[in-house]
Amino acid sequence: MWRLQRFRVVGSLPVLIWLLVQSFCVNYAGGKDLDPSYFRNIDDKRRGWIPTKKEAVWRGEDGQLWKYHGTLELAERLRGLEKRCKKIIKVEKIGKSTFQKTIDAIRVSKAVGKGGVLPKVKIIGNVHGDEPTGRVFTVALAEWLCDMMEKDSKASDVLSKVDLWLIPTMNPDGFEKKQRENSKGVDLNRDFPDRFSSKSMERSGKEQIETQLMMDWILEKGPFVSSLAIHEGALVANYPWDGTEDKSTKYQACPDDSTFRYLATKYATTHRKMSLASNKEFPNGGITNGAAWYPIYGSMQDWNYVVANCMELTLEVSENKWPHESLLSSMFEDNRKAMIDFILRSAHGGFTGVVYGIQSSRKIKENIPIAATIRIGASELNTTSDRTTGRFHRPLAPGRYSAEISAVNFKPKLLQIELPEDGTGIFLPIHLNSDVGKATTGVAIHKLDPLLEYQSGMVLFACGGITLALLWFIHSVLTYRYRKDGSLMNIIRK
Numbered sequence: 001m002w003r004l005q006r007f008r009v010v011g012s013l014p015v016l017i018w019l020l021v022q023s024f025c026v027n028y029a030g031g032k033d034l035d036p037s038y039f040r041n042i043d044d045k046r047r048g049w050i051p052t053k054k055e056a057v058w059r060g061e062d063g064q065l066w067k068y069h070g071t072l073e074l075a076e077r078l079r080g081l082e083k084r085c086k087k088i089i090k091v092e093k094i095g096k097s098t099f100q101k102t103i104d105a106i107r108v109s110k111a112v113g114k115g116g117v118l119p120k121v122k123i124i125g126n127v128h129g130d131e132p133t134g135r136v137f138t139v140a141l142a143e144w145l146c147d148m149m150e151k152d153s154k155a156s157d158v159l160s161k162v163d164l165w166l167i168p169t170m171n172p173d174g175f176e177k178k179q180r181e182n183s184k185g186v187d188l189n190r191d192f193p194d195r196f197s198s199k200s201m202e203r204s205g206k207e208q209i210e211t212q213l214m215m216d217w218i219l220e221k222g223p224f225v226s227s228l229a230i231h232e233g234a235l236v237a238n239y240p241w242d243g244t245e246d247k248s249t250k251y252q253a254c255p256d257d258s259t260f261r262y263l264a265t266k267y268a269t270t271h272r273k274m275s276l277a278s279n280k281e282f283p284n285g286g287i288t289n290g291a292a293w294y295p296i297y298g299s300m301q302d303w304n305y306v307v308a309n310c311m312e313l314t315l316e317v318s319e320n321k322w323p324h325e326s327l328l329s330s331m332f333e334d335n336r337k338a339m340i341d342f343i344l345r346s347a348h349g350g351f352t353g354v355v356y357g358i359q360s361s362r363k364i365k366e367n368i369p370i371a372a373t374i375r376i377g378a379s380e381l382n383t384t385s386d387r388t389t390g391r392f393h394r395p396l397a398p399g400r401y402s403a404e405i406s407a408v409n410f411k412p413k414l415l416q417i418e419l420p421e422d423g424t425g426i427f428l429p430i431h432l433n434s435d436v437g438k439a440t441t442g443v444a445i446h447k448l449d450p451l452l453e454y455q456s457g458m459v460l461f462a463c464g465g466i467t468l469a470l471l472w473f474i475h476s477v478l479t480y481r482y483r484k485d486g487s488l489m490n491i492i493r494k
Helices: 002-029 071-084 133-148 153-161 172-177 209-221 257-270 300-306 325-348 450-482 488-493
Strands: 089-096 102-108 120-124 163-167 224-231 234-239 287-289 311-318 351-358 373-376 391-394 399-406 413-419 426-433 440-445
Touching (some): 071 102, 102 209, 120 325, 133 153, 300 311, 351 373, 351 399
Antiparallel strands (some): 234 311
16 A cells, blocks of 8 residues: 555656646746836837736835935935935045035946946937936936835836946036026026037037036947937927028937937826826827927037037927926826836837857857948948947837848948837847858848747747656656566666
8 A cells, every 4th residue: 555655646746746847847938037128108008018917116215215315315315215226326536616515426237336238329418407306316217226126027127137327417507507507607508519500510619617527428328229318398308400501490300309309208298297288288188309309509419419429419308497396206206107118118219239259260169249330221320239248228119120231350240120019129130141241131020029939939948858858757656566676767768
């Protein structure tokens, strides 16, 4: 009898192990841990997605958060924030203004202190001294990400998938004086090199200290994939171009107009009020082309697009300048989901991938990551892949595009790509041959990450092998008592 009981126990163990392996295979290979969709918009219910958990609530009950802090108070708060959230937050000094006030950047990412390459996104506040909400929103966003990183999936996604930089103020002198311009009376959003004064937007040497600091910092820390600049005076998401050649007020589309309109529209519709018909100045969607609103020259967003290859939106987040402090908490909530959506959508919802170089020499490994340039159609924005990882991130609206991937000493590759309508983007591993010559062509229409498909396939293949081995073992256990040699170990050895 005891032999029969032992047989039942021993025979049941492989069955239990087999069930556990199958559970792992279904969950892992089926995409539970490899979901390529990094975000979902507020219209998810219309796409059939219903959240299984209620969104974690962040009340931001620290009364000192919702105030316009002066230069010294802001610096003290940033030091406290860095100390409290040191694993994900690091405060770095950009430089000092004309009146020697510090301009800081808050780096918020799980990559802090760990290295690695993630797509970089920045948010800049207080470009105009009398438009101060950006000082509050940037710090509040850092606080929210720190407090909610274990409670909110979107916060976790931002911290693990994006290298986020927040600049509370670009114009501390203007803030202290409550004036639009800097201490020398110059509007900093008219002070950048302009495409009509110089096609390549070369510097004149007359730019203000704050403008020079920002340009130097952006080019040093970049490349940045995307950016937001926070202003007040209306409720709208503004996109390039900002100026026209003949100085007239009219729509001036840049080569990436469709993507800019897409990102601006997503921001406005995710915002709690921006796209509503009650928006006094922009009741038809809450977005505008800069030049169609009113042309300006020397803007930061046009410079970002041409020189820094960074797609920036200028946000006007309040119809009133210098909103009362009692409104700041609700205004931040109006914008929070839209900011998070923009960060993830622009960084991961477009054309992303890894570029490898195939070398024929035995001295060099094949399929090594290389620095390459990714060009989309007639766009003036050149995206580059990281030289150490080969990864690139290029914001794009859903649709079909022609893409050219090129690198020094490698044959360029031409691709036709299609980004799905749901906004999840595509990920492609791209291989360039070392032979220089005629470009190769191909078609890449993907709605799923091919790298993830490969990983899932390998997992399923491995699980299938494990399952067959376990079934053989179970068969051996269940039949050993009918064999002449009753020793289980002898059966296994055979």
